[in-house]
Amino acid sequence: MANRGMLIVLSGPSGVGKGTVRKAIFDQDDNKFLYSISMTTRKMREGEVDGVDYHFVSKEEFENEISTGGMLEYAKYVDNYYGTPLKYVNKMLDAGQDVFLEIEVQGAMQVREKISDGLFIFLTPPDLMELRQRITGRGTDDSATIDKRMTKAIGEIDMMQNYDYAVVNDEINDAVEKIQTIIKAERWRVKRFLPDYRKQLGDVFK
Ligand SMILES: Nc1nc2c(ncn2[C@@H]2O[C@H](COP(=O)(O)OP(=O)(O)O)[C@@H](O)[C@H]2O)c(=O)[nH]1
Numbered sequence: 303m304a305n306r307g308m309l310i311v312l313s314g315p316s317g318v319g320k321g322t323v324r325k326a327i328f329d330q331d332d333n334k335f336l337y338s339i340s341m342t343t344r345k346m347r348e349g350e351v352d353g354v355d356y357h358f359v360s361k362e363e364f365e366n367e368i369s370t371g372g373m374l375e376y377a378k379y380v381d382n383y384y385g386t387p388l389k390y391v392n393k394m395l396d397a398g399q400d401v402f403l404e405i406e407v408q409g410a411m412q413v414r415e416k417i418s419d420g421l422f423i424f425l426t427p428p429d430l431m432e433l434r435q436r437i438t439g440r441g442t443d444d445s446a447t448i449d450k451r452m453t454k455a456i457g458e459i460d461m462m463q464n465y466d467y468a469v470v471n472d473e474i475n476d477a478v479e480k481i482q483t484i485i486k487a488e489r490w491r492v493k494r495f496l497p498d499y500r501k502q503l504g505d506v507f508k
């Protein structure tokens with residue numbers, strides 16, 4: 303029953319803490335999800351490993367994947383492509399494995415179009431000033447760039463209405479616990495059971 307794996311999508315505005323929360327979830331011992339490793343054209347940072355943090359590819363390779371239908375979703379973000387290879391996700395879902403994506407908002411909306419029975423969780427900041435402080439705290443942007451990121455983030459927060467759940471990333475451990483609770487409840491959603499019973503209808507009156 304409900305043999306197909308669950309697709310879990312964690313998204314939210316830049317700087318809200320998606321990467322931090324995702325790492326905390328995957329550091330838990332009893333974590334059973336498979337993380338879909340994204341493909342990107344951005345440069346590898348110190349300490350990153352190809353095939354672990356991302357599949358690092360050239361712009362030509364990425365565009366070739368797009369044109370041959372190899373991407374479940376992709377987005378151009380700060381001049382680089384980021385995307386989810388389709389093959390791995392489908393294979394794992396068909397094998398009954400739950401797959402976890404941590405992606406930005408444009409990509410999440412493309413996944414929603416294609417895999418409507420996925421679980422879409424929006425990570426949101428306690429308030430906008432705190433979001434600004436987190437972006438500032440990373441120390442990677444000047445104040446004009448921070449303004450641009452904030453304008454973008456406000457548009458992204460507006461996309462919250464297209465998600466199933468909103469989780470406030472106030473304290474990391476609380477956010478992780480809320481996400482785990484949502485995932486547990488999702489397993490018993492009616493929509494995950496009906497297709498299996500419907501499939502059995504053909505056999506039962508033979
Ligand atoms: N659409 C999409 N976004 C992704 C994917 N992988 C990572 N991202 C997002 O791309 C953005 C930039 O990621 P990264 O360069 O690692 O920077 P950082 O998270 O800001 O340190 C983040 O918001 C990620 O969540 C993907 O496969 N698809």
Ligand SMILES: Nc1ncnc2c1ncn2[C@@H]1O[C@H](COP(=O)(O)OP(=O)(O)O)[C@@H](O)[C@H]1O
Binds near residue numbers: 314321322436439474
């Ligand atoms: N719950 C939290 N409380 C305080 N700071 C946080 C929290 N979650 C993340 N951060 C910090 O906010 C910044 C942005 O987090 P990051 O995971 O890079 O965001 P994203 O992946 O959404 O762009 C980082 O400096 C991170 O340490």
